[in-house]
Amino acid sequence: MNRTEPLVLGIETSCDETGIGIVRGRTLLSNTIASSMDEHARYGGVVPEVAARAHLEALAPSIDAALAEAGVTLQDLDAVAVTSGPGLAGALMVGIGAAKALAVSLGTPLYAVNHLVGHIAADILDADAEPLEYPTVALLVSGGHTSLLLVRDLTSDVELLGETVDDAAGEAFDKVARLLGLPYPGGPEIDRAAATGDPKAIPFPRGLSRASDMAKHRYDFSFSGLKTAVARWTEQREAAGEEVPIADVAASFREAVVDVLVTKALAACADHGVPRLLLGGGVIANRRLRDVAAARAAAAGVALRIPPLSLCTDNGAMIAALAAELIMAGREPSHLAFGADSTLPVTEILVGRA
Numbered sequence: 507m508n509r510t511e512p513l514v515l516g517i518e519t520s521c522d523e524t525g526i527g528i529v530r531g532r533t534l535l536s537n538t539i540a541s542s543m544d545e546h547a548r549y550g551g552v553v554p555e556v557a558a559r560a561h562l563e564a565l566a567p568s569i570d571a572a573l574a575e576a577g578v579t580l581q582d583l584d585a586v587a588v589t590s591g592p593g594l595a596g597a598l599m600v601g602i603g604a605a606k607a608l609a610v611s612l613g614t615p616l617y618a619v620n621h622l623v624g625h626i627a628a629d630i631l632d633a634d635a636e637p638l639e640y641p642t643v644a645l646l647v648s649g650g651h652t653s654l655l656l657v658r659d660l661t662s663d664v665e666l667l668g669e670t671v672d673d674a675a676g677e678a679f680d681k682v683a684r685l686l687g688l689p690y691p692g693g694p695e696i697d698r699a700a701a702t703g704d705p706k707a708i709p710f711p712r713g714l715s716r717a718s719d720m721a722k723h724r725y726d727f728s729f730s731g732l733k734t735a736v737a738r739w740t741e742q743r744e745a746a747g748e749e750v751p752i753a754d755v756a757a758s759f760r761e762a763v764v765d766v767l768v769t770k771a772l773a774a775c776a777d778h779g780v781p782r783l784l785l786g787g788g789v790i791a792n793r794r795l796r797d798v799a800a801a802r803a804a805a806a807g808v809a810l811r812i813p814p815l816s817l818c819t820d821n822g823a824m825i826a827a828l829a830a831e832l833i834m835a836g837r838e839p840s841h842l843a844f845g846a847d848s849t850l851p852v853t854e855i856l857v858g859r860a
Contacts, residue, residue, distance in 0.1 A: 516826025519601030520593025527823025587829030591850030615839035649676030668725025703757030
């Protein structure tokens with residue numbers, strides 16, 4: 507195996523996107539994504555069984571497309587990598603089965619890795635960025651996860667500082683969009699509606715931000731109460747026969763989410779003496795979140811890193827990148843007995859070590 511610049515194919519099937527990525531060391535060669543979002547839109551959210559079937563249909567053509575884009579063959583690969591968790595169990599199983607079949611048939615090592623840590627590894631593939639420094643605080647925000655991490659070393663030392671205790675931020679966007687009669691997925695729709703709204707129009711609550719919450723939940727997130735507050739506010743307006751100002755509600759809701767995310771992330775930087783913050787996950791596509799994080803990080807003297815948006819959503823390139831880092835660090839591959847782990851802890855970076 508080439509441990510200096512390993513050629514790795516990564517498979518990501520943790521939710522509704524079939525991601526196949528190929529990297530050579532820290533160089534991105536291809537990033538192919540087949541999304542089943544349109545199939546889930548009619549249900550207003552991701553349906554696990556639908557996602558698993560979509561992965562089955564998309565895997566082979568996505569692998570072919572990624573290989574063609576990278577200009578390599580399966581026989582050229584030094585290793586195969588796959589997401590072991592966290593994620594939807596059925597969806598994970600599809601990717602894991604494909605990865606095991608590829609690894610066995612090709613006689614190549616297999617690396618089963620953590621989806622959340624993969625989001626951090628995506629930053630490595632930004633050819634225009636300086637090398638990632640350690641330690642760094644990472645805020646990962648997606649449809650299924652909202653996590654705050656302290657990364658001392660990408661391949662060996664990632665600590666969970668806090669996470670959502672109920673709805674993830676992305677879930678809250680979807681649910682509030684539904685309350686306002688906006689289509690799925692909610693994130694882009696809330697963003698569009700908020701563009702003409704007043705973010706200070708409605709003082710929606712900031713979950714787990716009161717002094718009484720900070721001792722136990724300083725780095726944790728809660729968006730369920732915020733979602734309920736939006737529902738109650740709109741219900742009261744409708745009951746009074748008044749029109750609901752969609753733009754103001756969307757802007758005020760978005761501001762509450764962004765305020766909590768950025769405040770807690772910068773608090774973690776200050777508390778741990780880390781002048782670096784990395785953002786990852788699909789919700790980072792929210793422009794207001796990026797703008798507020800940039801302004802407040804600069805004011806706090808914290809360097810902000812955001813991977814290219816094409817690498818923020820779930821993708822196979824980040825999985826391949828993490829495996830490549832593990833290979834270059836001398837880590838041994840996974841054994842074939844590992845399985846899907848929908849609640850895999852972020853501290854377990856490499857699964858099923860041989």
